[in-house]
Amino acid sequence: MKLDLDFIRNEYPSLREDYVFFDNAGGSQTLKRVMDKITAYYMTSDVQLGGTYSISTQARERVNSGTAQIAQTLNAKFPHEAVIGSSSTALIRLFSIVIGKTLQAGDEIIITNADHQANISPWQSLAEQGIVIKTWEFNTETFQLELEDLKQLMSAKTKLVAYCHVSNIFGTIHPAKEINAYIHRQGALAFVDGVAYAPHRLPDVQDIDADFYVYSIYKVFGPHIGVLYGKEEHLLRLPGINHSIVPNDDLPYKFQPGGPNYELTYALNGISEYLQAVAQHHGMNANEPIRTQMQFAYDLFDAHEEALAQHLLNFLATKDKVRIIGETTADKDVRVCTIAFVVEGINSPEIDAKVAANNIGIKTGNFYANGITKALDLDRQGGVVRVSMAHYNTFEELERLIAVLDDIF
Ligand SMILES: Cc1ncc(COP(=O)(O)O)c(C=O)c1O
Numbered sequence: 001m002k003l004d005l006d007f008i009r010n011e012y013p014s015l016r017e018d019y020v021f022f023d024n025a026g027g028s029q030t031l032k033r034v035m036d037k038i039t040a041y042y043m044t045s046d047v048q049l050g051g052t053y054s055i056s057t058q059a060r061e062r063v064n065s066g067t068a069q070i071a072q073t074l075n076a077k078f079p080h081e082a083v084i085g086s087s088s089t090a091l092i093r094l095f096s097i098v099i100g101k102t103l104q105a106g107d108e109i110i111i112t113n114a115d116h117q118a119n120i121s122p123w124q125s126l127a128e129q130g131i132v133i134k135t136w137e138f139n140t141e142t143f144q145l146e147l148e149d150l151k152q153l154m155s156a157k158t159k160l161v162a163y164c165h166v167s168n169i170f171g172t173i174h175p176a177k178e179i180n181a182y183i184h185r186q187g188a189l190a191f192v193d194g195v196a197y198a199p200h201r202l203p204d205v206q207d208i209d210a211d212f213y214v215y216s217i218y219k220v221f222g223p224h225i226g227v228l229y230g231k232e233e234h235l236l237r238l239p240g241i242n243h244s245i246v247p248n249d250d251l252p253y254k255f256q257p258g259g260p261n262y263e264l265t266y267a268l269n270g271i272s273e274y275l276q277a278v279a280q281h282h283g284m285n286a287n288e289p290i291r292t293q294m295q296f297a298y299d300l301f302d303a304h305e306e307a308l309a310q311h312l313l314n315f316l317a318t319k320d321k322v323r324i325i326g327e328t329t330a331d332k333d334v335r336v337c338t339i340a341f342v343v344e345g346i347n348s349p350e351i352d353a354k355v356a357a358n359n360i361g362i363k364t365g366n367f368y369a370n371g372i373t374k375a376l377d378l379d380r381q382g383g384v385v386r387v388s389m390a391h392y393n394t395f396e397e398l399e400r401l402i403a404v405l406d407d408i409f
Contacts, residue, residue: 003304007281008392011274012221020360020397024219025168025338025367025388028199031221033270038223041263049262059262066268067252067260072290073272074213074229075204080251081235083228084260088195088216089118091228092162094255095191095212096122098238103159105130110153110161112145113371114138114170119162119193119214120371136163140375143170143326147179160189165203165213166196169372169384170326171338173197176208184209189234195219199390200305200336202291202298205229222271223264230255301391302332308389308398309337315402316341321409325376325384340384343409348382351408358404360397362387 009015012029021029045059064079071082085091103109103126111123113135127133134153139146145163154161161183165176180190189211194203198215205213211231218224230238232251240246240254248254272290279293280286282300286293310330316322321344327335342348348364355362365383366373373383387401 001282001300003300003391004281005304005392005394008278009394011277012392015392018359020393020400022387022389022393022397022401023361023363024199024390024393025196025386026363027218028221028390029392030218030223031270031274033274034222034267035270037267037270038263041266045266049259062266063260063262066265069272070217070227070268071229073203073294074227075202075206075291076229077206078232081229081232083230083235083252083255084265085226085228085256086261087118087224088193088214088226088228091214091226092118092191092193093122094241095228095230095238096126098241098255099160099189100126100129100131101239102237103129103131106132106157108132108134108155108158110134110136110150110158110163112136112138112163113375114145114167115162115164115193115369115371116168116195117368117370118195119164119191123160123162132157134158135371136161137375138167138170138372143167144172145174145179147175147182150179150182154183154186154188156187158186158188160191162191162193164193164196165208166194166200166336166338167326167369167372168196168338168367169340169369169386171196171335171340172327173201173333173335176210180209180211196336196338200298200338201302202295217264217268217271220271221274223261223267225261225264228255304391305337305389306330306332308393308395309335309339311395311398312337312339312387312389312402315405319343319409321345325372325378337390338386338388340386342378342381342384346409348385350382351385351405354408355401355404358400360401360404362401 014029047056049060068079071079109123183190191212192210194215199220213229216226242254242257246254275294275297278297284296325340352364373379
């Protein structure tokens, strides 16, 4: 079955303009359903939570329903395992601080050189308290974080491994289930950055057995906030970072200083409603469990995204001077449709500028994954050109980009 792109695009007001968005790994377009929920919150429940008056209880229910929906999107066991924060960067920083409080000098944390800085700098800061930081380096031939390399690094002192489910440059999907199983066998925790994964595949924290899993909602068609999943046992064990009088078992509040943003948290319902609407529009029965419907919608997205990736990769393969920085296959089991490349003899920002002149948004640089461009010596060239597509992009839009690129190189 093919994705009905007219139906899909009608859900995003910004897509009615004649502008092509291929910088989706930077941030996706936002659903009208999400915008409507934000407005509805302000119009009818614009109060503090915690009161007994009806509008306050309604506000509480709305905020809780948003958290419950996002917990379901993660396939968390309990809604209180979903911590809402202002961004993935802020959430990882916060958790690095609370996890750091449980560690001792000499303990080890492993980070990677393929991650976004958001999942690197907070851990590096723990070196100030004597934590040893080791780096899992990606294979420069395969562009993958290889489990064999992690095995060489881990020791009895390793307490946590922080790595990305998908790199925001390579687009390759790491086998998180296998990696996490290994990390657990060594007695450490797996802290997974799912930011580049969640817009393309439905996360399943129970299946991959992540201890922590984080992603940015504004890249998954929603408002500008982030979510962090933490396994209940860890959230109960870790010290909180809210007011000192917040009880230890008050999850997720003990990790949400100041509380979550009410209207944006409520708006998370819009994403889940959208996924269900997509599933039902394509024939799924509304009585099916919500996660089944979500998965059905994502399967439709993935098939379309794979076809888009194949089309772009086919074009790039005709160009001798192009080098793909990542897997050359479009196979949806191997990669997502975030495609990075460099062109011999042309600095990446030059390509970006010419594309931008045609009302097409792509981006170049290191995308805060500067370990990648450094290891591949691509900084001299201004980093990589990244075309990051989303399920709402069309073949016509891709043809527009290809025509412009074809003129450039
Ligand atoms: C892979 C990855 N991790 C983390 C982040 C940081 O996300 P946020 O902007 O929500 O802090 C990004 C942002 O682009 C990213 O691509």
